[in-house]
Amino acid sequence: MIVPAFNAADTIRETVLSALNQTYRRIEVIIVDDGSTDRTSAVASTLASSDPRVRYVYKQNGGVASARNRGIAEATGDFIATLDADDLWWPTKLAQQIARFETSSPDTALVYAWCCWISDSGNVTGAAPPTRLEGSIFRQMCLGNVIISGSNALIKRKALIAAGGFDETLRARGAQGCEDWKLYLQIAERHEIAMVPEYLIGYRISAGSMSDDFQQMMRSRRLIETEFIAAHPELAGQFARGEAVLACSLALRAIEQRQFRHALELLTSLTRGRFQTGIASLIWLVAGLMRRILRRLNHRAPRQFQSPTRREDGLHRSDA
Structure with a gap:
């Protein structure tokens, strides 16, 4: 599991704990520090020293795609998941995705679930509309990123490598933002997709995030559209x-x-x-x-993902 981090000292501990507290225990957590200038290094190093499943890697700043690809190169497992350094996972997220792989077609290369929106304080504020798209869904994926977040998908390593990983050139072209969607399109073009019908990912919506650069997001999508329309x-x-x-x-x-x-x-x-x-x-x-x-x-958080509360040993589901 890859955690790309840039100046994420305020959130990365809670994020990594949500991964370490997975009911599926056979994981490695690779924190890739993308040239942070805050205390990310200190927090990440403490996490790595306290759990042998955590590794800390530092690199010069190159953008989120570059950080994820560095983590993929370091990873040793048959499956890859990325978790942005301010997002959260429900404790059964990986276990349910692994179980879905076991019951899906051998050609399935990616399993996703549903996403909730969480605030800076970690409270659930809403949710993406649930979708049950699965199978050969390349055509539907052309409409948009049904997987929603880079913290969602669990992907077979071989399929991810064959797709070329995350496109690092978008940053150089002033078009960061849709790297996730491009990779998922490339995978859906070649393989089947499966899903778990539960809210298992907390996607943090913060002012000033990459998705708030509206023109850059549109530019990113149009560049990717051009490539796929050619084919x-x-x-x-x-x-x-x-x-x-x-x-x-x-x-x-x-x-x-x-x-x-x-x-x-x-x-x-x-x-x-x-x-x-x-x-x-x-x-x-x-x-x-x-x-x-x-x-x-008339807001009510989805039953499957209520606001997590903090404890010394990590995250747990509240009784709210």
């Missing part, structure tokens, strides 16, 4: 619809953060030369706003 021109329409969905999702987030100019830019880019797509996207945006308002008025 699959019949899916150009599918990619265009997915781009519209992402633009609306980012516009919703921009509106919530009162970044109205960014929201307008995202929506304007959809309507240029594509009237029908633009109108459909505006309808989707209004519906999305209404859904979020209703969820906030």
Whole structure:
């Protein structure tokens, strides 16, 4: 299991403990420090000295894809999972994914589950809509990243290596953000995907995260679209619809953060030369706003993933 970390001193201990507290015990945790300038090194070194399953690796800053690939090169297991240094896992996450591999097709290369949103304080604030897409889902994956988070997938090492790992060139092209989606597309292009229908991942939504750079996220998606459309021109329409969905999702987030100019830019880019797509996207945006308002008025965390509480020996499920 790979934990890429950059200036993550405030969250990495809780993150790593959520991995060490897995009911599936046969794991190695490789913390890859991507040139941090805070106390990440000290916290990670303490974790490594307190549990033989943890290793600490330092490298010069090169971005999240570079850090993940370094961890993959260091890993020795048949399966690879990545866990961002501010996210959390439910204790049975790996066990349930391993069990799903055992009951799925031999061609299955990746198993995912459902994601909750968590705040800076670790409280559950919402959840991604549950999806049960599995099997040969490459076409559906062209719409968007159904796996949601880089902290979600458990992947067969051989399939990950064959796909080339995470694309480090996106950072150099000013287009970080969709490295996960690209890798999952490459895997779905060649293999089957399976899923566990439970909320097992806590995906932390923090102001200033990579997904808040709205223009960079759109640029990242478009670069990846261009590569895949060249090989699959019949899916150009599918990619265009997915781009519209992402633009609306980012516009919703921009509106919530009162970044109205960014929201307008995202929506304007959809309507240029594509009237029908633009109108459909505006309808989707209004519906999305209404859904979020209703969820906030009647919010309840999914039963399978309540807010974790802190103890000296790690994380446990609250009785709330």
